[in-house]
Amino acid sequence: xxxxxxxxTVLDDVPRTSDFVNGDVSFWYRGIGLPTPRPALPGPRAYxxxxxxxxxxxxxxxYYLKRAxxxxxxxxxxxxxxxxxxxxxxxxxxxxxxSGSRERYAAAHGRPATIALQxxxxxxxxxxxxVTEAEGIDADIVKGGLLHVATNPAxxxxxxxxxAEDREWQVDxxxxxxxxxxxxxxxxxxAGTLDATFTPHCARIQPAKLVQGLARAVEALGxxxxxxxxxxxxxxxxxxxxxxAVTDRGEVTADYVIxxxxxxxxxxxxxxxxxxxxxxxxxxxxxxxxxxxxxxxxAGRELLGDGAHAYIYxxxxxDDRIAIGGRGVPYRFGSRWDNRxxxxxxxxxxxxxxxxxxxPEAADARLDxxxxxxxxxxxxxxSTVHLDHHSGLGWAGGYVGHGVTTTNLAGxxxxxxxxxxxxxxxxxxxVGRQVRRWExxxxxxxxxxxxYTLFRAADRAENDRSLDTSRYARLAELISGR
Numbered sequence: 001x002x003x004x005x006x007x008x009t010v011l012d013d014v015p016r017t018s019d020f021v022n023g024d025v026s027f028w029y030r031g032i033g034l035p036t037p038r039p040a041l042p043g044p045r046a047y048x049x050x051x052x053x054x055x056x057x058x059x060x061x062x063y064y065l066k067r068a069x070x071x072x073x074x075x076x077x078x079x080x081x082x083x084x085x086x087x088x089x090x091x092x093x094x095x096x097x098x099s100g101s102r103e104r105y106a107a108a109h110g111r112p113a114t115i116a117l118q119x120x121x122x123x124x125x126x127x128x129x130x131v132t133e134a135e136g137i138d139a140d141i142v143k144g145g146l147l148h149v150a151t152n153p154a155x156x157x158x159x160x161x162x163x164a165e166d167r168e169w170q171v172d173x174x175x176x177x178x179x180x181x182x183x184x185x186x187x188x189x190x191a192g193t194l195d196a197t198f199t200p201h202c203a204r205i206q207p208a209k210l211v212q213g214l215a216r217a218v219e220a221l222g223x224x225x226x227x228x229x230x231x232x233x234x235x236x237x238x239x240x241x242x243x244x245a246v247t248d249r250g251e252v253t254a255d256y257v258i259x260x261x262x263x264x265x266x267x268x269x270x271x272x273x274x275x276x277x278x279x280x281x282x283x284x285x286x287x288x289x290x291x292x293x294x295x296x297x298x299a300g301r302e303l304l305g306d307g308a309h310a311y312i313y314x315x316x317x318x319d320d321r322i323a324i325g326g327r328g329v330p331y332r333f334g335s336r337w338d339n340r341x342x343x344x345x346x347x348x349x350x351x352x353x354x355x356x357x358x359x360p361e362a363a364d365a366r367l368d369x370x371x372x373x374x375x376x377x378x379x380x381x382x383s384t385v386h387l388d389h390h391s392g393l394g395w396a397g398g399y400v401g402h403g404v405t406t407t408n409l410a411g412x413x414x415x416x417x418x419x420x421x422x423x424x425x426x427x428x429x430x431v432g433r434q435v436r437r438w439e440x441x442x443x444x445x446x447x448x449x450x451x452y453t454l455f456r457a458a459d460r461a462e463n464d465r466s467l468d469t470s471r472y473a474r475l476a477e478l479i480s481g482r
Contacts, residue, residue: 020367023342026089027284027323027369028208035081035212040228041249047073047224049418050245050254052231052268054078055087056403057260057396059214060411061418063131066221068415075252076218076225077245079264083211086262089341089373090404091282091313091325093303094129095146096122096201099402100382100430101482102169109429115170117428122175122201124409128210129203131408137213139205140318144301146202147179151192151358154462154469155307159195175199188297188304190358202303204315207404233269234259236391243392256387256418259395262403263374266335273437275376275398276444277335281343282325283351284317286366293320295361308462309455309473312354322362324351331448334441343370375401381482384433385410387417394418451476 021027025034049065051058054076062074076082098118106114125143132139150156166176176199179187184196219225226249233246234257242253259265263277293299293316304314314324329344348370356363378384378398383406387394394417396410397403413425425431438444458470 021369021371022348023340023371025084025341026208026371026373027282028088028092028206030369031206031319032208032212035083035215037081038225038227041075041077041226041247041252044250045075045252046242047075047252047254048256049074050243050252050257051076051260052234052245052257053085053260053262053264054080054082054215054225054227055085055260055262056211056214056407057262057410057414058258059087059211059218060408061258061260061396061414062218062223062411063214063221064412064415065418066218066223068419070222074223075254076223077229077231077247077252078225078227079230081227082215082225083208085264086373086375086403087211087407088208089282089371090207090280090375091303092205092207092315092317092323092404093146093313093402094125094141094143094203094205094404095303095402096125096199096405097402099399099406101380104380104382105429108433111169113427113429116424117430118169118171120409120425120428121405124405124412125201125203127412128405128408131217132210132213135213135217137210137217139207139210139213141203141205142301143200143203144303145198145200146303146305147184147188147190147196147198148305148307149190149193149196150307151190151194152462153194156194158469159197159307163197175201186297187300187302189295190304191360192357198302204301204303205404206318210404231261231268234393236388236393254392256392256394258387258414258418259393260397262376262397262399263337265376265397272335273440273444275378276331276438276448277337277374278327278377278401278448279330279332279337279372279374280325280327280401281329281347281351281370281372282323283343283348283355283370284323284368285321285355285362286368287320288322288362288365292361292365296359306358308459309470309476310452310459312351312358314358321368322355322359322365324355326351326354327452330452331445333445335444337374341371341373343372347372375399375403378435379438379481380435381480382433382435383410383430384435385413385417385428385431386433387414389420447479451480454479
């Protein structure tokens with residue numbers, strides 16, 4: 001796999017694209033290179049804790065466990081290499097957004113517990129930054145906040161309604177505020193913006209640098225990371241034996257086996273309908289010149305999102321590119337995924353059109369890279385952390401696109417649960433949450449296709465200056481169960 005291999009694909013709607021990378025993991029690895037492969041599991045082994053998945057969740061859990069109890073024997077099992085999946089492909093948002101519905105969490109645990117979960121998310125941003133500084137991980141982090149723009153009247157109405165709702169959940173002016181026209185323009189000039197909110201609870205990162213630095217830190221603490229090792233099944237404790245991770249290299253038994261594979265959960269026996277692997281795609285421009293940035297702004301390196309139903313997420317990278325993402329082809333039949341990250345041509349064109357609509361000044365820039373990855377979506381769209389001391393099995397995930405920060409909170413929570421500590425984290429309302437599985441095929445595929453067809457139709461209708469949220473979007477929300 002060569003992250004610098006280039007494709008000859010030509011996209012007529014995108015200028016200067018005859019020499020861009022499509023897939024081969026993600027753009028984030030181009031500057032740092034792919035990591036040197038670690039050894040595979042050498043055969044059957046026994047540990048105290050086994051983490052299945054070498055992404056953020058598994059690595060954060062291993063990090064906090066080893067910090068708390070250096071004597072623990074901990075292994076991380078990874079099919080490809082640590083940071084191969086969503087942890088190395090995401091949009092680089094260290095965001096404070098809650099992964100799930102406040103109303104659903106509150107229905108089971110009350111409003112104070114849900115507010116505590118939101119504040120724990122905000123605190124996790126600073127915790128990630130603290131660890132990177134302590135471990136000497138340079139992940140291009142800038143805590144510049146998040147700008148959320150409305151570019152049509154329906155989006156504007158939703159933005160104001162969401163702001164009012166946030167106030168009811170004790171999100172005050174210091175946490176989220178409406179920007180006036182002067183401040184919007186001074187921060188970032190997004191074409192067609194009618195209104196925008198700003199929250200300081202977000203930081204830009206280079207995700208591959210973060211996950212690779214974290215893997216090195218975990219190894220330095222004495223955690224064993226085995227790559228090129230495919231886990232096919234996870235078994236609970238039986239009798240006096242431990243829980244077991246069954247791999248193509250031998251079985252690993254442990255007091256606790258924790259599933260932390262997010263969008264790849266369907267690849268483990270018995271988990272095919274647990275979490276839906278939702279596809280998300282990104283593109284990155286070439287580095288843009290200083291005079292263009294003077295016209296666009298973005299000096300504060302804020303993250304950028306919009307109010308569309310098929311929403312985008314964007315950042316100004318450390319080397320002055322625009323990197324932007326969106327859903328693209330959202331789901332592949334049978335919970336399949338594309339390991340190599342190749343992005344469909346229509347998705348590349350759609351994301352490019354979004355760049356040129358929001359930033360007309362960048363219309364003549366070159367497209368340098370396109371890639372995609374999968375994230376995990378539970379049936380109720382709410383993240384969960386779980387550990388069963390009787391079976392020895394645990395899991396965390398279902399981050400629905402907010403995993404960069406949520407994985408840190410999950411890792412700290414799992415560490416407390418493994419150590420049987422009663423803490424503020426283990427009492428948060430996402431701990432132990434159980435949801436029903438997704439529908440079998442073809443209902444699963446048909447449902448997701450219909451949802452995103454409706455969302456795109458809603459965006460088209462609203463761009464025609466509709467004042468109200470489209471009925472297409474209301475129907476999509478009803479079907480999705482969000």
